[in-house]
Amino acid sequence: MNIASLLENAKQNYSTKVAYKYHEDSITFESVYEMAYRTASKIIEYSEENKPIVVIANKNLYIPSIYLGIALANCYYIPLSTEMPISKLQSIVEFTETRLIICDNESKDIVDTLNFKGNIFSIDDFCNHEINYQKVNERKNRIVDTNPLYVIFTSGSTGLPKGVVTSHSSVVDYVTTFADTFNIIEDEIFGNQAPLDYIAGIRDIYIPLIKGCKCVFLQKNLFSTPKLLIEKLNEEKITTICWVSSALSICCQLNVFKEIKPKYLKKVFFTGSVLDVKYLNEWVNILPNALFVNHYGPTEITASCTYFKVDNNYEYKNNIPIGKAFKNRNVFILTEDNKIAKMNEKGQICVTGNCLSLGYYKNREKTKECFVQNPINNEYLQLMYKTGDIGYLGEDGNLHFCGRLDNQIKHMGHRVELGDIESCANSCVGINETCCIYDSKRSVIIMFYSGNTNAGEISKYLRQSMPSFMKPRKFIKIENLPKLYNGKLDRQSLIKQAGIEI
Secondary structure: OOHHHHHHHHHHHHOOOEEEEEOOEEEEHHHHHHHHHHHHHHHHHHOOOOOEEEEEOOOOOOHHHHHHHHHHOOOEEEEEOOOOOHHHHHHHHHHHOOOEEEEOHHHHHHHHOOOOOOEEEEOHHHHOOOOOHHHHHHHHOOOOOOOEEEEEEOOOOOOOOOEEEEEHHHHHHHHHHHHHHOOOOOOOEEEEOOOOOOOOHHHHHHHHHHHOOEEEEOOHHHHHOHHHHHHHHHHOOOOEEEEEHHHHHHHHHOOHHHOOOOOOOOEEEEEOOOOOHHHHHHHHHHOOOOEEEEEEOOHHHOOOOEEEEOOOOOOOOOOOOOEEEOOOEEEEEEOOOOOEOOOOOOEEEEEEEOOOOOEEOOOHHHHHHHEEEOOOOOOOOOEEEEEEEEEEEOOOOOEEEEEEHHHEEEEOOEEEEHHHHHHHHHOOOOEEEEEEEEEOOOOEEEEEEEEOOOHHHHHHHHHHHOOHHHOOOEEEEOOOOOEOOOOOEOHHHHHHHHOOOO
């Protein structure tokens, strides 16, 4: 199975149904199919097989067709955000050595600044291009499911981001498993939040091809005005959302549910970062009959590898578990000496299975560092991805996430996870968000926070909730914690903003 197979399935079974909608425009599965073939037909004229095609565009109704067309041409796409700094865009384009860039009209000016010497096409250039079914089918029939489908560059704040290469096989396995696990049906309507160049976007793009459901692309500005966001969910009768946790949090932080509530939501999936339990409990309170699911997984293992179905009758006090592994994945905890961790013993979260990516683009050294032989298997080759995340297996059989290894510090003789401090502080009344930074030169834990409380109240709360050596010495209040374009906290920006030398 490859992505082309999913497209054929959609064409045969859901031809006249709406696949995607953006603003007031929509496109049927048949039109998606035709646009993908037009795209492939043009690409074949300019690109050899198994070559990278860069896509620089904003959220657009035709983006799924462009991605599918690139796949049909037996090439792979590299989606880049227009929100990246120009210098970073240029360095990535040069690094990929692509000879073809596809952009939308809004992004054309940005692309023109990159000094790119290859071919540049607008999405409009593909809309009326003549389809050459023979050549496209020849290319399509040569697709191997282990071929790369895309390369997603992580949105790091410094240096050249890592490009994660993911195969057709991994994506098909993931979206199929997701749809089956949560009983996604044809009548469901997805409300897309994630940028389509971000890993979380693959659910919204490819699950409709399997099940014939519709996906509504939501405008980015709606997520800064939650009242309009909920109105849009109700207007489109959206039943299913797969959002980063920060998108759910802001609805609670701005008290939107006092004015309006979602009418049609039945399934709420959240991922990307830890969702504070007070916000989860608020969502469950207004949607007591909905399914809430916490997802965990880095880009390197194709979107998510574990899930936890929330018990709506239980009010969570601490962090929400990340749950159990999806089918066809093995997720476990390894200690520093490469042994399986005991119950409740912390270690590094590791993953094996078909979900693993093909490694990092043109970076064999980093690939060998992170994708290694499973040390508990001496019988045969079995690659394992070391996530760099800390976790443990609880007595309830669920995995729990504790933070990043690179956010684990040695402070006053103690090993401290900054994520534990953040999690505790987030439950303090009046706190919206927190982020802890360690100034290693001065041995000071610094907490940035947003909300309507003060440092004294937070300090008092933390004194009662954690050992004294874990309590931050300095508190910095800012209106909103900065985010990367994918919704995660931008820690590097906070460091620069405060003038801290780490």
